[in-house]
Amino acid sequence: MNAVTIGIEKITDFKWRIPKHGGMRVDGIVYASEKLLKGLSGDQCLQQVANVAHLPGIVKHSIAMPDIHWGYGFPIGGVAAFRLEDGVVSPGGVGYDINCGVRLLRSNIHRDQAREKPKELLAALFQNIPTGVGSHRKDLRLSFDQMKKMVREGAEWAVSQGFGSSADIEHIEENGQIQQADPDQVSQRAYERGRDQLGTIGSGNHFVEVGFVDEIFDTEAAEALGLFKDHVTVIVHTGSRGFGYQICDDYLRVMDSVTRKYGIELPDRQLACAPLHSMEGKRYLGAMACGANFAFNNRQIITHWVRETFEKVFGMGPREHGLQTIYDVCHNIAKIEKHTVDGKETKLCVHRKGATRAFPPGHESLPQAYRALGQPVLVPGDMGRYSYVLLGTPRGYEETFGTSCHGAGRIMSRHQAKKSARGRSIVKELESQGIHIMADGYDTIAEEMPEAYKDVADVVDVVHEAGIGKKVARLKPFCVIKG
Amino acid sequence: MRYRVIDHTSDVGIKIYGAGLPELFKNSAAAFLNILLAKGKIETRLEERITVSASDTEQLLVIWLSELLYLFDTKKLLFNNIEIEEFSDTQIQAVARGELFDPKKHRLKTEIKAVTYHGLKIEKKGSLYSTVVIFDI
Numbered sequence: 001m002n003a004v005t006i007g008i009e010k011i012t013d014f015k016w017r018i019p020k021h022g023g024m025r026v027d028g029i030v031y032a033s034e035k036l037l038k039g040l041s042g043d044q045c046l047q048q049v050a051n052v053a054h055l056p057g058i059v060k061h062s063i064a065m066p067d068i069h070w071g072y073g074f075p076i077g078g079v080a081a082f083r084l085e086d087g088v089v090s091p092g093g094v095g096y097d098i099n100c101g102v103r104l105l106r107s108n109i110h111r112d113q114a115r116e117k118p119k120e121l122l123a124a125l126f127q128n129i130p131t132g133v134g135s136h137r138k139d140l141r142l143s144f145d146q147m148k149k150m151v152r153e154g155a156e157w158a159v160s161q162g163f164g165s166s167a168d169i170e171h172i173e174e175n176g177q178i179q180q181a182d183p184d185q186v187s188q189r190a191y192e193r194g195r196d197q198l199g200t201i202g203s204g205n206h207f208v209e210v211g212f213v214d215e216i217f218d219t220e221a222a223e224a225l226g227l228f229k230d231h232v233t234v235i236v237h238t239g240s241r242g243f244g245y246q247i248c249d250d251y252l253r254v255m256d257s258v259t260r261k262y263g264i265e266l267p268d269r270q271l272a273c274a275p276l277h278s279m280e281g282k283r284y285l286g287a288m289a290c291g292a293n294f295a296f297n298n299r300q301i302i303t304h305w306v307r308e309t310f311e312k313v314f315g316m317g318p319r320e321h322g323l324q325t326i327y328d329v330c331h332n333i334a335k336i337e338k339h340t341v342d343g344k345e346t347k348l349c350v351h352r353k354g355a356t357r358a359f360p361p362g363h364e365s366l367p368q369a370y371r372a373l374g375q376p377v378l379v380p381g382d383m384g385r386y387s388y389v390l391l392g393t394p395r396g397y398e399e400t401f402g403t404s405c406h407g408a409g410r411i412m413s414r415h416q417a418k419k420s421a422r423g424r425s426i427v428k429e430l431e432s433q434g435i436h437i438m439a440d441g442y443d444t445i446a447e448e449m450p451e452a453y454k455d456v457a458d459v460v461d462v463v464h465e466a467g468i469g470k471k472v473a474r475l476k477p478f479c480v481i482k483g
Numbered sequence: 484m485r486y487r488v489i490d491h492t493s494d495v496g497i498k499i500y501g502a503g504l505p506e507l508f509k510n511s512a513a514a515f516l517n518i519l520l521a522k523g524k525i526e527t528r529l530e531e532r533i534t535v536s537a538s539d540t541e542q543l544l545v546i547w548l549s550e551l552l553y554l555f556d557t558k559k560l561l562f563n564n565i566e567i568e569e570f571s572d573t574q575i576q577a578v579a580r581g582e583l584f585d586p587k588k589h590r591l592k593t594e595i596k597a598v599t600y601h602g603l604k605i606e607k608k609g610s611l612y613s614t615v616v617i618f619d620i
Contacts, residue, residue, distance in 0.1 A: 069493065072599055072619070076493075096596045096619050133519075133591035134559065134584060192557045203594035204620055242556050245596040245619075249549065270601065413490045443521060443592055483594065 006046045008037070014466040018046065018062075023267060024053035029061040031400075031466050036066055036458055039411070048075040051267045055080065057087025057276070059341055059348055065355050065405040066462035067454070071095070073270030076354035079403045081339065082276060084347050088264065089281045090273035091255060091288070093351035095332035096248040098291030100206075100239030101173075102329055102378045102406075103299045104389065105306065106226040107233065108322035109314070111212035114232050114478065117313060118436045121210065122479045124313050125438075128305045129208055130200040132440025132483040140199045140301070144191050148183035150198070151243075151290035155300040163304035164325075170367040172328040173357060176296040180336075182286030186243075187250050190287075194243025194294060199301040201238045203440065203483030205448060207383065208306065209235040214386060214476040221391060221472045224373050225326050233475050234323065235380055235387060236302050239332065244291035251284045276349055285334065285349075292333055299328055326389070327376040329356050331406040339401055350401045358392030358404035358469055377404045377469055379460055383437060383480045384430055384450030388460045389473045396468035404469040408456040414447040421446035439482040448482060486514035489615065495593060496602070496617040504540065505567045507605070507612045508547055508575060512565045515551055515595075518618060523589035525563035528582035536574040541603050541614075547575055548598040548616065559584040593620050 008016050008030065016037065018028030028049040032040070040046060045068050052074055053062035059081045068077035073092030082088055114121065130136045142150065150157045154177025159166055169175050201208060211233050216222045227233070240247075255272035258280050264273060274280040303325065310321050334351045341348070359366060359375040366375055374391035381387045396402055412420065426445050430437055439445045463469040489496040497514040501507030516525070535550050537543035554560040562581035569576040584591070595618045602615040 072601055133594045134586070189553060189557075193553065195557075242596075246553075249597045270599075410493050413492045414495065415488070415490045440591075 006050060008046065012466070014462045018050050020053070023265070024050055025056070026053050026058055026061050028053055028064065030064040030068065031462055031468065032066045032068070033458065033462050036462065039454070040068070043070050045070045045075040048073070049078065051271060052078060052080050052093070054267050055082070055088050055090070055271065055273065056264060057082040057085070059083055063400050063403070065403065067354065067405045067407055067409045067459045069409045071353060073268055073272070074351065074353050077405065077409070078353050079351065079355050079400060081348040081350040081401050084276050084349060087276050087349060088273035089276050089284055089334055089349055090271055090351065091248045091251045091284060092270050092272065093353055094248065094288060094334050095353045096245045097239040097332055098244035098247060098288055099295035099330045100332045101295060101299065102331070102380055103236040103303060104326045104376070104378045105234040105303065105323045106326050107231055108320065109232040109310070111230045111232055111478065113314065114210065114212070118479055121309070121313050122436050122438045122481065124309045125208060125210070125306070125479065126481045128309045129302055129481065131481050133203050135440065136196045136200050142195065142198065147191050147195065150297055151186070151293045152181050152183050153177060154181070154293040155296040158297045158300035163301045168300060168303065168325045171325040172296060173330055176300065176328070178289035178292045180286055181289035181293050182283070183290055185283045185287040186247055186290050190243050190246035190250065193246045194241055197241035197243065198294070198298060200241060200298070201302065201481070201483050202241055203444065206238045207480055207482045208302065209237070209380070209383065209477050210479040211235065211387065211475045211477045213473055215474040217471040217473060221373060225376060225389065225472065226324060227326070227389065227473050234306055235378065235475070236299050236306065237380055238295070238298055238302065240291040240295040241298065243294045247287045247291045251287060254280055255284070288334060292330065296328070327378065329378055331356055337401070348401070352403055354406050356404045356406045357402055358390065358396050359402045360392045360394040360397040374470070379405055379407060379456060381408050381456030382450040382453035383448060383477055383482070384433065384435060385456065387475045388456065388471060389475065390460065390463065390469040390471055393467060393470050400468050405459050405463050408453040408459060410452055411454055412452040417449055417452040418443065418446045420451065421449055435477050436479045437482065444482050485510040486517070488517065491617060494617055494620050496615055498613060498615050500611060500613045502610055504612055505570045507614070508544065508570070509565045509567065511544060511548055511616065512551060512562060512579070515548055516561060516563060518593050519555065519591060519595065520561065521590045521592035525561050525581045527564060527580045530578050530580045531560060532576070532578055534574070534576045538573065540572045541600070541605055543573060543575060544605070544614070544616065545598050545600060545603065552595055552598065555584070561589070595620055
């Protein structure tokens with residue numbers, strides 16, 4: 001189904017409407033440029049935006065960010081908010097990788113300093129941070145009871161174990177802890193799958209990327225965030241690993257069997273859900289929160305190892321390297337938040353799958369240092385081009401429940417990418433551009449090559465032009481480790 | 484043909500075939516191993532009895548493959564031989580043979596997050612069963 005078939009109308013150059021039709025309860029709203037929309041034809045993701053609009057209790061619109069692409073049930077890049085009284089919660093609206101997200105660190109290190117030892121830095125990162133299928137550090141092994149404590153407490157647990165400091169905590173979404181976490185709602189199987197995976201990056205599109213500030217669009221905002229041109233930055237991209245995947249899997253099965261019990265009609269079985277007020281809905285939220293807290297801990301631990309690596313390779317102490325957390329955001333999550341609906345402040349369950357929260361200046365959940373600025377939003381691109389830092393805006397808060405895009409999105413399948421990489425050395429090609437890559441397997445590098453992804457600049461430009469986010473800086477990669 | 488890997492933009496899929504449902508399930512395990520393993524031979528060093536049940540055959544296939552994923556993720560087990568002892572539309576009991584993942588001789592290819600229901604529909608043409616299974620990776 002392409003845009004024409006589904007009947008999409010232009011509101012502005014960057015905002016489109018899928019008018020309510022059939023079983024849709026609200027319109028669909030898609031943030032995209034003509035160019036990006038053209039690239040969507042045949043992808044079925046617009047039909048998915050329309051499908052989400054069928055769900056009970058949905059408020060305002062079924063929304064799509066400009067990096068939208070096809071997903072299970074809900075599209076990736078999809079946002080949907082539901083009233084607590086009669087709305088639903090859906091594991092497919094969060095994703096398998098619960099709280100897959102991104103943390104950005106700033107530093108005092110100039111790129112020229114880092115460029116003195118790229119291979120050493122790369123090798124040290126690769127050694128200190130478990131990357132790839134089946135890898136883990138033997139010095140981090142938790143009992144099941146410790147795991148339960150860890151997923152209840154969130155990133156504070158990691159800090160209490162000596163990973164990073166409390167200065168990191170207030171720079172994490174939700175202060176690194178979703179409070180409704182209920183470890184008893186998580187299956188034994190999820191604990192077993194997650195046990196060896198705390199403090200690991202995983203594989204696929206996860207990574208740790210050392211880069212530098214390439215361009216600044218808003219000098220005042222960049223300075224307030226601690227971002228200075230040509231200074232080194234670090235991005236950590238990972239999530240809840242097997243722990244989160246299993247939670248999603250478990251609850252998809254639960255929801256699939258109760259959707260009928262609650263009389264919910266679905267245009268797509270993969271939108272399986274339960275009412276927010278139901279036992280199943282509450283249990284899922286309690287388990288999902290545990291998954292989210294696992295991921296917050298994961299990124300906190302990896303951040304600590306990144307700092308240790310820099311300290312060792314460059315012989316610097318914390319004050320010298322100044323590697324501090326700017327912010328840490330979730331891409332796959334469902335949150336209970338207050339928003340204004342029809343002039344009234346209402347609690348909603350906001351699903352963001354492949355989408356990032358982007359709260360405006362003045363929001364109470366922001367740390368003091370960012371209250372006047374707005375929430376930082378981190379949008380990683382592919383490993384050959386660039387990533388962006390944005391800020392949330394009041395318009396975004398009003399139109400999209402304070403949400404922004406999350407990344408670039410693939411355009412080539414892994415098979416096509418590997419085919420395209422045959423006879424080429426992607427590692428050497430990137431090295432010639434000053435980018436050093438190390439991965440667990442050659443296949444990963446081929447599969448994750450830059451051409452396999454959309455240009456994230458196209459995505460970010462839509463967000464900026466539509467006024468739902470504000471560009472602050474662009475970062476370029478320098479050393480990347482991938483699973 | 485037992486199976487083939489199919490192209491998918493963000494994930495990976497398999498099309499599996501079998502002359503009979505038990506063979507379909509056996510071949511799905513072989514396809515699963517193919518997705519997981521980049522290099523290295525699996526020798527027969529241990530065996531594990533697997534029993535799973537479901538409310539229908541399609542769910543059974545998802546649960547069967549999810550069990551193989553769980554056994555790999557938690558116990559590092561890789562199987563190259565499946566012997567089905569009992570099979571019905573809603574239950575399977577099998578002996579799986581293989582060995583533990585050994586980083587010295589095996590190299591892994593893909594991290595599989597989950598087995599999805601997407602596009603999963605067991606079809607029968609003559610005596611040949613087939614279906615697509617998509618893995619979230």
